[in-house]
Amino acid sequence: MGTKYALGAAINAGLRAAMTRDEKVIVMGEDIATLGGVFRVTDGLADDFGTDRVIDTPLAESGIVGTAIGLALRGYRPVCEIQFDGFVYPAFDQIVSQLAKMRARSQGRLSLPIVIRIPVGGGIGAVEHHSESNEAYFAHTAGLRVVSCSNPDDAFHMIQQAIQSDDPVVFYEPKRRYWDKAEVSDEPSRSLHEAAVLREGTDCTLVAHGPTVTTALDAAAAAHEDGFSVGVVDLRTISPLDAPTLRKVAAQSHRVVVVHEASTFLGIGAEIAATVTEECFYELEAPVLRVGAYNLPYPPAHMEDRFLPNVDRIIEAVDASLNY
Amino acid sequence: MTVTAEPTTTSTPEGTPSVPVTKSSDILEARQNDPTSTAPFQLVEENGNPTRAGDDLGIDLELAQQLHTDMVLARRLDHEALALQRQGELHLWVMSWGQEAAQVGSIRAFRDTDRVFPSYREHAVAMCRKIAPADILRQWRGAAHSGWDPKESNVHINSLVLGTQTLHATGYAAGVRLEGSDEVVVTYFGDGAASQGDVNEAFNWAAAGSLPIVFFCQNNQWAISTPTTTQMRTPLHVRAAGFGVAGYHVDGNDALAVHAVTQHATARVRSGEGPALIEAETYRLAGHSSSDDPKRYRTDEELSAWQAKDPITRLERLLRNAGVGERHFSDLEGRADTFAAEVREQCKSIHGDDLATVFEHTYAEPHPVMRSESSQYLARHDRTAG
Numbered sequence: 001m002g003t004k005y006a007l008g009a010a011i012n013a014g015l016r017a018a019m020t021r022d023e024k025v026i027v028m029g030e031d032i033a034t035l036g037g038v039f040r041v042t043d044g045l046a047d048d049f050g051t052d053r054v055i056d057t058p059l060a061e062s063g064i065v066g067t068a069i070g071l072a073l074r075g076y077r078p079v080c081e082i083q084f085d086g087f088v089y090p091a092f093d094q095i096v097s098q099l100a101k102m103r104a105r106s107q108g109r110l111s112l113p114i115v116i117r118i119p120v121g122g123g124i125g126a127v128e129h130h131s132e133s134n135e136a137y138f139a140h141t142a143g144l145r146v147v148s149c150s151n152p153d154d155a156f157h158m159i160q161q162a163i164q165s166d167d168p169v170v171f172y173e174p175k176r177r178y179w180d181k182a183e184v185s186d187e188p189s190r191s192l193h194e195a196a197v198l199r200e201g202t203d204c205t206l207v208a209h210g211p212t213v214t215t216a217l218d219a220a221a222a223a224h225e226d227g228f229s230v231g232v233v234d235l236r237t238i239s240p241l242d243a244p245t246l247r248k249v250a251a252q253s254h255r256v257v258v259v260h261e262a263s264t265f266l267g268i269g270a271e272i273a274a275t276v277t278e279e280c281f282y283e284l285e286a287p288v289l290r291v292g293a294y295n296l297p298y299p300p301a302h303m304e305d306r307f308l309p310n311v312d313r314i315i316e317a318v319d320a321s322l323n324y
Numbered sequence: 325m326t327v328t329a330e331p332t333t334t335s336t337p338e339g340t341p342s343v344p345v346t347k348s349s350d351i352l353e354a355r356q357n358d359p360t361s362t363a364p365f366q367l368v369e370e371n372g373n374p375t376r377a378g379d380d381l382g383i384d385l386e387l388a389q390q391l392h393t394d395m396v397l398a399r400r401l402d403h404e405a406l407a408l409q410r411q412g413e414l415h416l417w418v419m420s421w422g423q424e425a426a427q428v429g430s431i432r433a434f435r436d437t438d439r440v441f442p443s444y445r446e447h448a449v450a451m452c453r454k455i456a457p458a459d460i461l462r463q464w465r466g467a468a469h470s471g472w473d474p475k476e477s478n479v480h481i482n483s484l485v486l487g488t489q490t491l492h493a494t495g496y497a498a499g500v501r502l503e504g505s506d507e508v509v510v511t512y513f514g515d516g517a518a519s520q521g522d523v524n525e526a527f528n529w530a531a532a533g534s535l536p537i538v539f540f541c542q543n544n545q546w547a548i549s550t551p552t553t554t555q556m557r558t559p560l561h562v563r564a565a566g567f568g569v570a571g572y573h574v575d576g577n578d579a580l581a582v583h584a585v586t587q588h589a590t591a592r593v594r595s596g597e598g599p600a601l602i603e604a605e606t607y608r609l610a611g612h613s614s615s616d617d618p619k620r621y622r623t624d625e626e627l628s629a630w631q632a633k634d635p636i637t638r639l640e641r642l643l644r645n646a647g648v649g650e651r652h653f654s655d656l657e658g659r660a661d662t663f664a665a666e667v668r669e670q671c672k673s674i675h676g677d678d679l680a681t682v683f684e685h686t687y688a689e690p691h692p693v694m695r696s697e698s699s700q701y702l703a704r705h706d707r708t709a710g
Contacts, residue, residue, distance in 0.1 A: 052502055058532055063491055063525040070441075070495020073480070076502075090521070097485050098492070105469040106481050107677070108685035143686050166688035193692075240692045 008041045008178035010152035011117075014159035015042065015079065019049050022077065025163055028055040029064060029081030029117075038083055039119055039178055061087055065094035065116065069102065072112045077163060079115045086129030086298075088118055092137075099168045100143030115162045115169045120148070121211040121261045122308055123176035125301040132298055133210075133262035138170045139239040139271075146239040147192060148172040150213035152181065154196075154236060157188035165192065172238075174211035195242035197249060201231025204255040204318050207246065207272055209235035212259045212309060219259075219314035229253075230318060238268055243275055250280040255321040256288045259309050264292035286324035289317045364605045365574045367581040370633050372641020383580065385646055391432065391579040392639040393656055395424035398448035399636060400660040402610070404667040405447075405461060409614040413671050415466040420445045422577075422609030425635030426542045427512075428452055429582025430602070433590055434510055434538075436478060439500075441493035441511040444482040445542075449512065453477045457663075458670035467676035487513055487520035490539065494526045497537040497599075508593050510538045516547025519555050524567075527601065531568035534598040538589055539569070541601065542576060544608040545630075549621035561603040569601045576604025577635040607633070678708045 005013060019025045027042055027049075033056040036043030046054040057064050061082060068078035082088045088095070095116065102110050122131030139146045145167050149155040155173070162169040169192075190196065198213070199220050208216035213234045223230040233249055235242070250256050256276050258269035269290035276288050291309045299307050367378035374383055402421045409417040420427065427448035431440070442449060450460050455472050462471035463482060470481035483489035493511035500507045517523050518541060530537050541560050545552050556563070564571030570592060574585040582604055589600035607630035611618040618627075643652065683698035 058525070058529055060525040060529065062522055063494075063529050066488065066491025066522060066525070067495030067498060067529060070492040070497070071499045072495075073474075073492065074496050074499030076499055093485060094488065094491065094522075098483075098488050101469075103688060104682055104686045106474070106685075107468055107470065107681065108688075109473050109475070110481075111688045113688075145687075145691075243692065 002183055004181045005152045005156065005184045006179050006181050007149070007152045007155045007174070008039055010156040010184050011041050011159050011173060012043060012045070013184070014156040015045060016048070018079075018160045018163040019045070019053065022163075023053075024075060025077045025079065026053045026055065026071065027079045027081070028057050028068060030057060030059050030083050032056060032081050037081060039175065041117070041119075041173070041178070042081065061089075061091040062094050065091040065099060065114075068114050069094065069098055069112055072114050073110065077113045077115075079117060079163060082116060082118045084126075084130045085118050085120045085132040085134055088116075088134065095138065095144070095168075095170075096141050100141045102143075103167075104143060111166045112168050113163075113166045115159070115165075115171050117159075117171045117173060119175035119178070120172040121174055121176060122298060122304050123211065125304070127301070128298065131304065133260065133293070135170070135172060135238050136262060136267050139268060143168065144239060145169045145193070145237075146172070147237050148174070148210040148235065150174060150177065150208075150210055150234050150236070153184045153189075154234075156184045158192060158236070161188065161192040172210055176211055177214065180214070193237040193240055193242060195236050195245040196234045197231065197245065198234050199230070199232040201249075201253045202229040203253060204228070204257060204321055205231040205233055205249040205253040206257050206259055206314065206318070207233045207235055207249075208259040209238060209268075210261070212261055215309065215311060216259050216314060219311045219318070222311060222315060223318055228318070228322070235268075241272065241275060243279065246272060246276055247279050250276045251283045254283055254285040255318075255324075256284075257291060257314065257317045257321055258288065259291045259314055261308055262292055263295040264290045265295045267292050286321040289321050291317045363573075364576070364603075365572070365581050365585055366578050367584060368578050368638055368642050370638055372638055372645050374642070378580070381584065383642065383646065385643070385648065387432075387583065388580060388639055388643055388646075389648065389652060391425070391428050391583065392636070392643060392652075393659075394428035394432070394448065394452055395579065395636045395639065396656050396660055397663055398424045398428065398451055400664050401447055401451065401457060401460070401667055404664045405464070405671075406610070406614060408461075408668065408671050409464070414461060414464045414614070416464050417614040418445050418464075418612070419608070419610035419614075420447050422607045422630065422634070423542050423544055424448050425579035425639075426540075426576035426582055426604040426606045429579040430510070430540050430586040430604070433583050433586035434508065438478070438508045438510060438590075439474075439493075439496055440479040441489040441496070441509065442479060442482055443486070443489060443513050443517065444484050445514070446512050450477070450479060453479050455479065456670065457667040458674050461667075461671050462674050465671065465674050465676075467674050487517035487523040487526075489513070490517075490523045490526035491529070493537055494530045494535060497530065497535040498533060501533070501535055506594055508536045508538060508590055510540055512540050512542065514547065515541065515543040515545065515552045515555055515560070516550065518560050527564070527567040527569055527599070530599040534596070536593050536596070537599045538586070538593055539599065539601040540586070541603045542606055543603055544606050546608055546612070546618070546622065548612045548616065559603065561601065564601040567601075569599045570597070572600065572602040574602060574604050576606030577633045577638065579635055579639055606635075609634070679705075680707050
């Protein structure tokens with residue numbers, strides 16, 4: 001359509017499209033109706049769809065997910081907003097023990113088509129508990145799907161694909177990219193669980209998701225100026241991983257560096273490194289390296305620039321891989 | 325006389341909306357939300373005589389016989405299941421004996437179209453919803469994590485993480501409300517679960533949204549080895565008022581009282597008055613499960629005192645006093661024997677599915693990890709018949 005949207009506005013448009021298409025889609029969370037959400041992602045939805053379908057809930061995250069499960073059992077397709085990444089933990093049991101397992105526990109009789117939207121990551125100078133990257137917790141749980149959008153076009157299409165899924169989907173939104181603008185196409189270019197090769201590279205490939213995709217693209221551009229061909233894969237899907245695309249780029253560039261905001265220890269990068277190593281061992285010229293946050297609680301805002309992966313640290317890892 | 329007369333509208337104080345209620349309304353209306361009411365509502369004394377309220381409201385003998393039948397069969401299931409566990413046929417069994425009146429008295433006051441969200445000890449409820457013994461035992465035989473299809477019985481699968489189901493029930497009730505249906509949702513939980521955050525979130529959520537849900541607490545006095553006094557300072561039926569939920573306190577070993585109270589609460593909830601909480605005082609006469617040894621934490625004196633309040637004995641005395649002939653009891657004994665044989669036979673007929681089915685049931689849509697790991701699995705093992 002050629003229209004430019006900010007990433008947050010693209011999710012809003014995607015929610016609007018999903019709600020128009022299917023009256024069973026309802027949106028629920030804290031401050032999402034009258035206020036339009038603290039990031040305004042649900043702005044105007046209550047006006048257009050009414051407060052029966054755009055629901056301001058009590059401030060209780062376990063309650064949000066727990067009641068969404070009940071609504072889904074009744075035939076609805078709830079989209080829950082968790083206000084900030086660090087607020088999802090009170091709902092952990094409802095997500096991990098209830099939402100994820102209900103289908104298997106009921107021998108396939110009960111499906112829970114629920115989307116949990118979580119603004120994720122740091123970089124906005126926030127107070128504590130507002131900057132976390134917790135995708136590995138959920139990706140480790142069978143029964144959930146976990147996706148992460150990095151740009152407005154994906155945001156618009158992926159939220160609709162997530163809502164259409166009959167499985168529960170944890171949907172990560174890169175909060176520091178909410179205001180990044182780009183064109184949004186009419187039709188999705190790929191399915192929900194496909195990674196996107198944003199830049200081809202023959203020397204090394206960076207694999208990133210969510211907020212670090214832009215950082216990886218900047219690093220690849222910098223490497224290009226130095227004469228290296230560095231590719232970038234936007235993972236998009238964390239669970240399941242798009243293993244075929246990872247295999248393809250590993251075979252093409254022989255070196256892989258994973259970038260994410262979460263701590264590297266037992267992060268998604270570890271799973272990617274294992275997958276690539278298991279499946280492309282003889283193609284690799286260097287071990288898969290990881291660039292992530294240090295294994296610390298998320299630090300106060302004035303330290304976060306030194307905590308988060310940036311272009312310099314990515315280049316450092318690319319150098320290490322090339323010189324291995 | 326009956327306590328289950330057609331709902332009528334009683335006159336209410338000015339400014340209070342009138343609600344359709346049963347004949348038991350006056351007494352129950354006065355008791356509901358009365359924090360000073362400490363004695364639970366009773367219709368039948370332990371010796372089988374009607375209480376004053378029982379005399380005033382009348383005893384529905386037909387209902388009493390039905391509830392008595394339900395309870396005797398439910399207890400028989402418990403006896404057989406525990407024996408089957410001891411014989412190695414079940415991995416675990418959680419006994420509901422002692423709590424039959426709370427379960428059958430309440431569930432018989434709902435419509436079959438009202439969705440139930442149980443905890444895990446509600447076998448008597450399941451039986452009243454015509455769930456077959458094999459389906460009740462399946463989970464405890466280790467054959468599956470759940471036994472029945474909620475879409476057929478209108479009973480959700482058991483929830484073993486305490487209290488989680490109260491939020492599912494609340495969300496389901498929100499859906500009922502959105503559709504303007506006159507269904508009511510009921511969720512069962514215990515005194516232990518009442519300490520969980522989820523349960524308290526559910527009370528608040530349901531009250532804030534004025535949702536059509538009945539929270540039914542079987543206060544059986546013990547959460548494994550933890551007594552109710554360790555769980556809470558404020559009794560649950562009193563706590564209800566703080567949430568804006570209509571609170572009821574009933575003798576959970578008095579099936580007729582439980583039925584009357586539940587019927588009253590349900591009518592109120594169905595008419596759009598918002599949620600209700602019923603605290604039924606009862607007692608888990610057996611251990612928490614087949615693995616528990618209650619002698620480690622409670623006295624023989626306490627047990628004897630509660631055995632004297634046995635809900636089945638109480639109703640049997642009432643029925644005999646009212647002239648119900650031996651025929652009812654001997655027929656029932658015969659029926660229970662037949663049922664027991666059926667329970668044993670059905671138990672042994674339960675065979676679990678192959679692990680391959682778990683790969684199929686974890687996700688609704690195709691998933692590459694399920695695909696690759698299930699093929700690895702199937703390359704190692706022959707799929708066994710279900």
